[in-house]
Amino acid sequence: MMESMISSRIDIIKPSGIRKFFDIVTQMEDVISLGVGEPDFATPWHVREEAIYALEKGRTNYTSNSGLLELRQEISRYLATSYQINYKPETEVLVTVGASEAIDLAMRALINPGDEVLIPEPSYVSYSPCVILAGGVPVAVPTTEKTDFRLTSADLASCITDKTKILILPYPNNPTGAIMDRENLIDIAQVLRQHNILIISDEIYSELTYDGEHVSIAAIEGMYDRTLVINGFSKSFAMTGWRLGYAAGPEVLIAAMTKIHQYAIMCCPTISQYAAVEALRNGMDSVKRMQEEYDRRRKLLVHGFNEIGLECFEPKGAFYVFPCIRSLNMTSEEFCDQLLKTERVAVVPGNAFGDSGEGYIRCSYAYSLANLQTALERIGRFVARVKQA
Amino acid sequence: MQQKILALLETNARISTEQIGIVLGISQAEVEAEIKKLEADHTILGYNTIVNWEKTDREVVTALIEVKVTPQRGIGFDKIAERVYQYPEVTSVYLMSGGFDLTVVIEGKSMKEVALFVSQKLAPMDSILSCATHFVLKKYKQNGFVYTPDEKDQRAAIWL
Known part of the structure; x- marks a missing residue:
């Protein structure tokens, strides 16, 4: 009986094909996993301590719907100093339950039935369901290794129709580790300027950029007024469990999102918000320390995969490498399944992030160097065996 | 580059020169040359392993001794510190600011052994005015390593 009661909208969201594989992974013991999309570091101690103080002081009430003004001011200052984009804390910043909520709110605030949303792929898995639930039509824009999984103006232009309303810009990218540098952004901005398209720029991995600085598309000429910047504390400050992110953008859009947020969420966890204030005020050294450690691991993994004979382009952001396994004549899922069963190493098949991810695997380096070294040895053994067969 | 190599070795002395090369983006030969230089000029004093002896049968007692001294004319504290650190049971010696002058860390098999060292060797030395011996009851963290780490991920x- 209950099944017939569930909204038909839920049926449109396809169950993930690789759910079965995930179930096997979680049931197995002694698995070396490179499958996790969250930092291995604990939140910096001074941030945790600030949360403890906030609790001791009894900061246990709601905050304003948009989030503590103090926090929005810090966010505004951070965006201005780090990325040269300016937002008024009072009206242009909204604190959300992770970047995830900001993505959902933006879709719900913007989409009318039938509106098309461009999603570069491979990319994080929540965009498309959020678009569907909001009544929109997700349109995948495949990116390839040929362009280092960056979005090019040609690829973008070829997917634009009369119904295109939004471009999601997920860089630095999960799962490929690709980034968009200033020139890449200027390139796509030329196309966007000719159309009435909004940009939702998911910059959650912005602090994890290597060999160069992260650039926000909102800082590119003519893009500020049509961009919603989404970011958060999960990846940069290793604060996944605190569930705190934010959106910054045009006042009208932030107001619309706040309307939904105030009824669905009311406000973000207060303790998390106080911790986040401390993170932004005094946590940048910790961010840098973690970024440097990720960079070392990144180099180890890229080098390791190329040694093994799995071609691996050098990712410039996030904490993933995305080696190509096509030379082995097996699908991503076959590779991951057999690797797990024979060597007890868990990695994620690339097709989990869209069809264009087929032929690749996502390996996270949110693990210690020693752990990565062991995983590389095992993967190397596995690949050698497959090549011999 | 030197500092980056040192930082890696400080947290893991067993990291291979090959791995240092990979993560810092330089050749293994360059890493080895740098380390040789750092060893030669004693920037790298040595390589230790941090051992939790509690997990073994060996009894180890650690004591921290606050020592007050009369510095000798012309040579200050250095000569006295030098005499103190010659003893193999002394693992560390630091010159301190504040209420006393030297912190001497010593390790022995038993409290008695430590006590005998202090009373027979350290305290009677010329220039040493007083010794206050504090025994370590439990070690929680040493050189950045926690004794009972939370191992489980x-x-x-x-997680996508």
Whole structure:
């Protein structure tokens, strides 16, 4: 009986094909996993301590719907100093339950039935369901290794129709580790300027950029007024469990999102918000320390995969490498399944992030160097065996 | 580059020169040359292993001794510190600011052994005015390493 009661909208969201594989992974013991999309570091101690103080002081009430003004001011200052984009804390910043909520709110605030949303792929898995639930039509824009999984103006232009309303810009990218540098952004901005398209720029991995600085598309000429910047504390400050992110953008859009947020969420966890204030005020050294450690691991993994004979382009952001396994004549899922069963190493098949991810695997380096070294040895053994067969 | 190599070795002395090369983006030969230089000029004093002896049968007692001294004319504290650190049971010696002058860390098999060292060797030395011996009851953290680390990865094995 209950099944017939569930909204038909839920049926449109396809169950993930690789759910079965995930179930096997979680049931197995002694698995070396490179499958996790969250930092291995604990939140910096001074941030945790600030949360403890906030609790001791009894900061246990709601905050304003948009989030503590103090926090929005810090966010505004951070965006201005780090990325040269300016937002008024009072009206242009909204604190959300992770970047995830900001993505959902933006879709719900913007989409009318039938509106098309461009999603570069491979990319994080929540965009498309959020678009569907909001009544929109997700349109995948495949990116390839040929362009280092960056979005090019040609690829973008070829997917634009009369119904295109939004471009999601997920860089630095999960799962490929690709980034968009200033020139890449200027390139796509030329196309966007000719159309009435909004940009939702998911910059959650912005602090994890290597060999160069992260650039926000909102800082590119003519893009500020049509961009919603989404970011958060999960990846940069290793604060996944605190569930705190934010959106910054045009006042009208932030107001619309706040309307939904105030009824669905009311406000973000207060303790998390106080911790986040401390993170932004005094946590940048910790961010840098973690970024440097990720960079070392990144180099180890890229080098390791190329040694093994799995071609691996050098990712410039996030904490993933995305080696190509096509030379082995097996699908991503076959590779991951057999690797797990024979060597007890868990990695994620690339097709989990869209069809264009087929032929690749996502390996996270949110693990210690020693752990990565062991995983590389095992993967190397596995690949050698497959090549011999 | 030197500092980056040192930072890696300080947290893991067993990291291979090959791995240092990979993560810092330089050749293994360059890493080895740098380390040789750092060893030669004693920037690298040595390589230790941090051992939790509690897990073994060996009894180890650690004591921290606050020592007050009369510095000798012309040579200050250095000569006295030098005499103190010659003893193999002394693992560290620091010159301190504040209420006393030297911190001497010593390790022995038993409290008695430590006590005998202090009373027979350290305290009678010329220039040493007084010794206050504090025994270590429990070690929680040493050189950046926690004695009972929280080993288990709390994260799910797969998370997109």
